[in-house]
Amino acid sequence: MSRRGWFSLILLAALLLAALLAPWLASQNPYDLATLDILDARLPPGSAALDHGGTYWLGTDAQGRDMLSAMLYGLRISLAVGVLSTLLALTAGVVLGLLAAWHGRWVDALIMRVVDIQLSFPAILLALVLLALTGPGVSKIVLALLAAQWAYYARTARSAALVECQKDYVAAARLLRLPTWRILLRHVLPNCLPTLLTVAALQLAAAISLEATLSFLGLGLPVTEPSLGLLIANGFQYLLSGRYWISVFPGLLLVVVLTCCNLLADALRQRADPREAGR
Amino acid sequence: MSVLDVKDLTIHIGDTKSPAHAVDSVSLHIERGEVVALVGESGSGKTLTGLAIAGLLDPPLRRVGGEITLLGENLSALPESQLRRRRGDRLAMVFQDPMATLNPVLRIETQLVETIRAHRNVGRNAARDEALAMLDEVGITLPAQRLRAYPHELSGGMRQRVAIGAALINRPALLIADEPTTALDVTLQAQILALIDQYRRDHGTAVLWITHDLGVAAGFADRVLVMYAGQIVESGPCARVLQAPAHPYTAALLGAIPGSVPPGTPLATLPGQPPGLSPPPEGCRFRARCPRAAAACIAAPPQVATGEARTVRCFFPLVTPP
Amino acid sequence: MNEPLFHARNISQSYVLANGWRQRRSTLQALDDVSLTLHAGESVGIVGESGSGKSTLARIIVGLLPPTAGERYWQGQRLPDGPHAGIQMVFQDAASALNPRARVTELIAEAPRIHGLITSGESDFVATQLNRVGLDPQLAQRYPHQLSGGQRARVGIARALAVKPQLLVCDEAVAALDVLIQAQILNLLQQLRRELGLTLLFISHDLGVVRHLCERVVVMHHGRIVETTSAGQLAGLPSSLFRS
Ligand SMILES: Nc1ncnc2c1ncn2[C@@H]1O[C@H](COP(=O)(O)OP(=O)(O)O)[C@@H](O)[C@H]1O
Ligand SMILES: Nc1ncnc2c1ncn2[C@@H]1O[C@H](COP(=O)(O)OP(=O)(O)O)[C@@H](O)[C@H]1O
Ligand code: SF4
Numbered sequence: 001m002s003r004r005g006w007f008s009l010i011l012l013a014a015l016l017l018a019a020l021l022a023p024w025l026a027s028q029n030p031y032d033l034a035t036l037d038i039l040d041a042r043l044p045p046g047s048a049a050l051d052h053g054g055t056y057w058l059g060t061d062a063q064g065r066d067m068l069s070a071m072l073y074g075l076r077i078s079l080a081v082g083v084l085s086t087l088l089a090l091t092a093g094v095v096l097g098l099l100a101a102w103h104g105r106w107v108d109a110l111i112m113r114v115v116d117i118q119l120s121f122p123a124i125l126l127a128l129v130l131l132a133l134t135g136p137g138v139s140k141i142v143l144a145l146l147a148a149q150w151a152y153y154a155r156t157a158r159s160a161a162l163v164e165c166q167k168d169y170v171a172a173a174r175l176l177r178l179p180t181w182r183i184l185l186r187h188v189l190p191n192c193l194p195t196l197l198t199v200a201a202l203q204l205a206a207a208i209s210l211e212a213t214l215s216f217l218g219l220g221l222p223v224t225e226p227s228l229g230l231l232i233a234n235g236f237q238y239l240l241s242g243r244y245w246i247s248v249f250p251g252l253l254l255v256v257v258l259t260c261c262n263l264l265a266d267a268l269r270q271r272a273d274p275r276e277a278g279r
Numbered sequence: 280m281s282v283l284d285v286k287d288l289t290i291h292i293g294d295t296k297s298p299a300h301a302v303d304s305v306s307l308h309i310e311r312g313e314v315v316a317l318v319g320e321s322g323s324g325k326t327l328t329g330l331a332i333a334g335l336l337d338p339p340l341r342r343v344g345g346e347i348t349l350l351g352e353n354l355s356a357l358p359e360s361q362l363r364r365r366r367g368d369r370l371a372m373v374f375q376d377p378m379a380t381l382n383p384v385l386r387i388e389t390q391l392v393e394t395i396r397a398h399r400n401v402g403r404n405a406a407r408d409e410a411l412a413m414l415d416e417v418g419i420t421l422p423a424q425r426l427r428a429y430p431h432e433l434s435g436g437m438r439q440r441v442a443i444g445a446a447l448i449n450r451p452a453l454l455i456a457d458e459p460t461t462a463l464d465v466t467l468q469a470q471i472l473a474l475i476d477q478y479r480r481d482h483g484t485a486v487l488w489i490t491h492d493l494g495v496a497a498g499f500a501d502r503v504l505v506m507y508a509g510q511i512v513e514s515g516p517c518a519r520v521l522q523a524p525a526h527p528y529t530a531a532l533l534g535a536i537p538g539s540v541p542p543g544t545p546l547a548t549l550p551g552q553p554p555g556l557s558p559p560p561e562g563c564r565f566r567a568r569c570p571r572a573a574a575a576c577i578a579a580p581p582q583v584a585t586g587e588a589r590t591v592r593c594f595f596p597l598v599t600p601p
Numbered sequence: 602m603n604e605p606l607f608h609a610r611n612i613s614q615s616y617v618l619a620n621g622w623r624q625r626r627s628t629l630q631a632l633d634d635v636s637l638t639l640h641a642g643e644s645v646g647i648v649g650e651s652g653s654g655k656s657t658l659a660r661i662i663v664g665l666l667p668p669t670a671g672e673r674y675w676q677g678q679r680l681p682d683g684p685h686a687g688i689q690m691v692f693q694d695a696a697s698a699l700n701p702r703a704r705v706t707e708l709i710a711e712a713p714r715i716h717g718l719i720t721s722g723e724s725d726f727v728a729t730q731l732n733r734v735g736l737d738p739q740l741a742q743r744y745p746h747q748l749s750g751g752q753r754a755r756v757g758i759a760r761a762l763a764v765k766p767q768l769l770v771c772d773e774a775v776a777a778l779d780v781l782i783q784a785q786i787l788n789l790l791q792q793l794r795r796e797l798g799l800t801l802l803f804i805s806h807d808l809g810v811v812r813h814l815c816e817r818v819v820v821m822h823h824g825r826i827v828e829t830t831s832a833g834q835l836a837g838l839p840s841s842l843f844r845s
């Protein structure tokens with residue numbers, strides 16, 4: 001993989017680790033209102049706390065929350081929602097896509113027709129409608145993202161699997177009378193994986209930004225569990241009054257995460273494409 | 280004057296510290312109207328030799344030595360990029376995959392006309408007429424219709440004919456054909472061979488025919504060069520070499536063709552595989568597989584003439600000089 | 602009389618072609634009423650120019666493609682559509698016929714393991730299979746792209762033989778190989794046939810190869826069998842069949 005690919009992979013892994021370890025890394029639990037001190041509200045980056053000796057490296061928000069802690073927890077939620085929905089959508093899409101490619105005929109026609117219809121709606125519109133029906137919540141936004149994204153994976157998995165199924169190693173596996181599920185999972189799927197992972201990295205970025213958008217609009221996660229999108233929204237009103245840090249730092253973090261995903265997708269695509277592998 | 284004269288062409292691959300000596304001191308010449316076949320296993324360096332003559336080597340492939348003289352002009356002194364332009368209208372190359380030559384998004388007409396006008400000062404209509412005549416000459420039926428077609432609308436055999444037409448359209452003095460029939464079936468292969476044969480008779484074009492198939496060389500070429508592990512191990516008039524091979528490797532190639540032994544009996548084969556070339560083995564490169572190898576073969580055998588316009592690179596050839 | 606090992610009766614196959622953007626459908630008759638009988642231990646060749654229907658017939662015989670019309674019989678029993686335990690195939694392009702993400706050992710042992718054909722250790726089983734096709738058992742841990750063309754062809758043969766077929770169908774199995782490697786593979790097939798009592802159906806466009814390997818030769822032209830001769834008489838065939 002290219003150096004850029006490795007760099008983005010490592011950075012992404014580090015961010016994931018930081019998000020996982022948020023309760024231990026953060027100086028404050030931003031959800032525990034008891035630890036917040038309203039007197040510390042809207043302090044600029046680098047300020048010292050009034051009562052205890054800590055420093056607010058990235059400032060505080062309107063409730064006196066340490067931005068750094070809030071961002072670690074926000075990253076945790078954003079990544080959790082993004083990764084979870086990506087994994088679910090990938091699984092659902094792969095199962096349906098492989099089924100369509102292998103079975104062909106009416107199964108293929110049916111699945112792909114649903115995919116076409118689904119893809120003709122903008123993802124955000126679908127998610128908005130679903131969330132409006134179900135109301136906010138982590139599991140609900142994961143479901144909404146799953147519904148909005150499975151079709152991409154189904155389409156990718158189907159076309160990759162169609163190419164693979166034309167190859168003689170699949171014919172050989174059929175002749176050896178291997179069970180169909182085994183041919184699909186052990187032979188076809190691994191050879192589709194490079195393409196699928198590329199799409200997954202791209203769609204992870206899409207899922208995270210979709211979640212951030214929904215949360216920013218106030219439709220995604222409840223205020224008690226602020227993801228990056230909600231943090232940005234919270235700071236938005238202070239942006240013009242010079243208290244840039246409440247919005248900008250979570251925004252920057254979001255940009256970094258999305259950029260990493262896209263760079264990673266690019267590197268994976270190059271690796272999967274033999275014409276570019278040598279470069 | 281030979282159309283092409285190559286002296287000691289040497290090609291390395293990769294870094295300067297431990298390069299693969301992929302082509303080593305290859306010398307050859309081709310006369311006007313002559314077909315010379317370059318034969319050898321895959322990986323023996325045939326394509327690299329052809330690319331080097333055509334000036335198409337790109338890193339990590341490097342020509343590190345040798346002189347290439349085309350129509351009496353020594354081109355070796357020029358840098359690779361200038362060579363390409365200088366050679367453009369005197370030499371053309373066709374490849375195994377016709378799509379290496381043809382542009383998938385352009386009509387056949389556009390490609391042929393632009394190839395003509397890139398090299399010669401010809402009007403559009405005149406160029407179009409020439410393109411039409413060329414398609415006819417390479418045996419395309421309904422040439423006027425095919426002219427309007429895109430490459431993907433043609434069958435594999437027809438595409439290769441068009442690629443050959445595109446190569447010949449500026450009447451090159453030398454045609455380098457790198458296995459253009461390998462991907463085609465026997466019928467098409469025979470047709471393409473007949474086509475090239477007729478063309479060189481009509482126009483005196485010199486042909487370097489690269490193939491891994493001695494059978495193809497046998498019926499078609501005037502002279503044959505046998506390549507092994509980057510070196511020419513035997514050369515001579517086609518009929519003589521195939522009748523009485525001098526190099527043990529040529530003999531092995533001939534012995535492996537079905538039909539050389541009664542049906543049902545095992546074919547002669549060689550143990551092992553061609554050697555790695557970074558670095559190449561000491562002494563004779565064929566030594567590890569050679570049934571005639573002896574102590575002397577630890578030294579590198581020189582390429583020596585054996586009479587009848589033949590050469591062999593072996594201390595113990597099967598045919599001794601008269 | 603002794604029952605033939607395999608019999609294909611009145612096989613026809615037509616492909617539906619959708620032509621261009623108007624989607625006008627036409628059919629292409631790839632096989633037209635082809636019958637073929639193979640006796641146990643026989644070696645039969647199929648020759649014919651490209652497009653004459655050889656590969657289509659091969660895929661129908663092994664059960665990869667259900668024919669439009671016709672039946673297959675195995676030792677006198679009618680075969681249902683689909684693959685049969687006693688028939689295996691060696692493919693032309695060994696590179697595409699081997700799963701690029703499976704090691705040699707998995708390629709060879711997977712099916713026998715599933716069908717309960719491995720009685721002792723799996724690595725011993727793989728070593729035996731590799732030795733039989735003249736490959737070093739050390740290659741077991743390699744991936745296909747780490748093998749030479751000749752080695753890949755051998756792995757393809759070993760994989761087919763590992764499930765103990767009685768009929769081996771080879772579709773242009775040596776066409777892509779250099780002459781020296783082709784000779785090795787032809788020798789190997791001949792030796793395996795003798796040792797295992799295999800029945801061989803060998804498809805090739807190369808008359809020399811078929812004449813070398815087969816006792817009986819079937820000539821196909823435009824989807825029909827136009828002639829069945831002994832290999833010795835093949836030389837006298839009208840060459841017009843191979844020019845069109
Ligand atoms: N672009 C390249 N990069 C690295 N190695 C190459 C390249 N092209 C050819 N080679 C190597 O050079 C050797 C000779 O190749 P080639 O001339 O293509 O053989 P042939 O045409 O006789 O089959 C082979 O070992 C091949 O792997
Ligand atoms: N999947 C397919 N769809 C449509 N036509 C096909 C298909 N496979 C083969 N054909 C056609 O059937 C004919 C016979 O092909 P094939 O059996 O591959 O011949 P051979 O192996 O003798 O070259 C050819 O005209 C070919 O174009
Ligand atoms: S020089 Fe020796 S090893 Fe080389 S080909 Fe001749 S006899 Fe064989």
Ligand SMILES: [Mg+2]
Nearest residue numbers: 322325326457
């Ligand atoms: Mg080559």
Ligand SMILES: [Mg+2]
Nearest residue numbers: 655656657773
């Ligand atoms: Mg075929």
